Each structure stands twice: as structure tokens, then as C-alpha cells.
Amino acid sequence: MQKIKDERLLLKNLQNLRIAYILQTLGIIGILGYDLITKGIDGMRENPLWFVFILTTVVSAFLSMNISVEYESQKRSPKKGFLISLVVLTLISTIIGILTSLSEGFTAINGVLTAGIIFICGIVPISYLYYLRKKRIDDHTD
Structure with missing residues (x-):
């Protein structure tokens, strides 16, 4: 073939x-x-x-x-985008963790576990986007 x-x-x-x-x-x-x-x-x-x-x-x-x-049309700073995404992810994870722990039938440990899992699941795509943007900028500067 x-x-x-x-x-x-x-x-x-x-x-x-x-x-x-x-x-x-x-x-x-x-x-x-x-x-x-x-x-x-x-x-x-x-x-x-x-x-x-x-x-x-x-x-x-x-x-x-x-x-x-x-x-992407604009030249974004990969570090700035990563930090903003990290702050938003941390806020979302914390809020969901607090709401989970306050829910009936759940404890603080359940809230921490839920927040931790959401944070870990969110940090993977954020890190990947940071890597792609940084690689793109590095390729354009060479």
C-alpha cells in the first residue's frame, strides 16, 4: 500500500x-x-x-x-493564561468542596476529596494548554 x-x-x-x-x-x-x-x-x-x-x-x-x-489570533502570554486558569480552577474547586461538605450526608473529608479530584482533573488540560502555547511561542521565536 x-x-x-x-x-x-x-x-x-x-x-x-x-x-x-x-x-x-x-x-x-x-x-x-x-x-x-x-x-x-x-x-x-x-x-x-x-x-x-x-x-x-x-x-x-x-x-x-x-x-x-x-x-489563536492574538499572542497571549502562556504564563498569564496559566495563572488565571489556575486561580479560576482553585476557586471553583474550593466552592464545590465547601458546598459538598455542607450537603446533607457528606462530611468535610468528602468535600476535600471532591475538591481535590476536580482540581486534579482541571489542572491536566490547563497544563497541556500552557505547554502548547509555550511550544508555539518557542517555535515562532526560533
């Missing part, structure tokens, strides 16, 4: 892959929706397709971050 070198064929191949990905995602959502209706939310989460759906959604989001950073 030879590599495709024609840009039109490459674009057509990428469009075909996008259509296949959309159909596959719609199929997974349909199966998970059926499980949700028949078995409830716990039954839906037990289906291995749930893990596949979450994993592909996260990977797709991270890959699209790379594209959006490449085409």
Missing part, C-alpha cells in the same frame, strides 16, 4: 474518517441510551462502551486543543 501524497485525497480521507467517527459515536450513544432506559444509570455505566465513549471524548478534546492553540 502506497502513501497518499495528493492533498485532495488526504482531505477526502480525513472527511471519511470524520464521518465514520461521528457514526461510531452516534452508535455508542444509542447503545448507552438504550442501556440507560432499560437498566438505569448504573447499568449504563457498567457497559464497557461507557469507558470507550468517555476515553474517545477526552482524547478528541485534547486533540482539538492542539488545533485551537495553533490558530
Whole structure:
């Protein structure tokens, strides 16, 4: 099998892959929706397709971050954006942690765990965006 070198064929191949990905995602959502209706939310989460759906959604989001950073129109300071995002993430995590600990049936430990998990889950994409922006600026200065 030879590599495709024609840009039109490459674009057509990428469009075909996008259509296949959309159909596959719609199929997974349909199966998970059926499980949700028949078995409830716990039954839906037990289906291995749930893990596949979450994993592909996260990977797709991270890959699209790379594209959006490449085409940002303004020159942003990566450090400033990182610090602003970090402050906002800390505030959101703290507020959710406090509200969780004040909720009936939850303790302060539950609030700290919830805030910690939200913070860790938020710091990963923030750090990745910082890395992409810094790499872009470093590539343009070379």
C-alpha cells in the first residue's frame, strides 16, 4: 500500500474518517441510551462502551486543543493564561468542596476529596494548554 501524497485525497480521507467517527459515536450513544432506559444509570455505566465513549471524548478534546492553540489570533502570554486558569480552577474547586461538605450526608473529608479530584482533573488540560502555547511561542521565536 502506497502513501497518499495528493492533498485532495488526504482531505477526502480525513472527511471519511470524520464521518465514520461521528457514526461510531452516534452508535455508542444509542447503545448507552438504550442501556440507560432499560437498566438505569448504573447499568449504563457498567457497559464497557461507557469507558470507550468517555476515553474517545477526552482524547478528541485534547486533540482539538492542539488545533485551537495553533490558530489563536492574538499572542497571549502562556504564563498569564496559566495563572488565571489556575486561580479560576482553585476557586471553583474550593466552592464545590465547601458546598459538598455542607450537603446533607457528606462530611468535610468528602468535600476535600471532591475538591481535590476536580482540581486534579482541571489542572491536566490547563497544563497541556500552557505547554502548547509555550511550544508555539518557542517555535515562532526560533
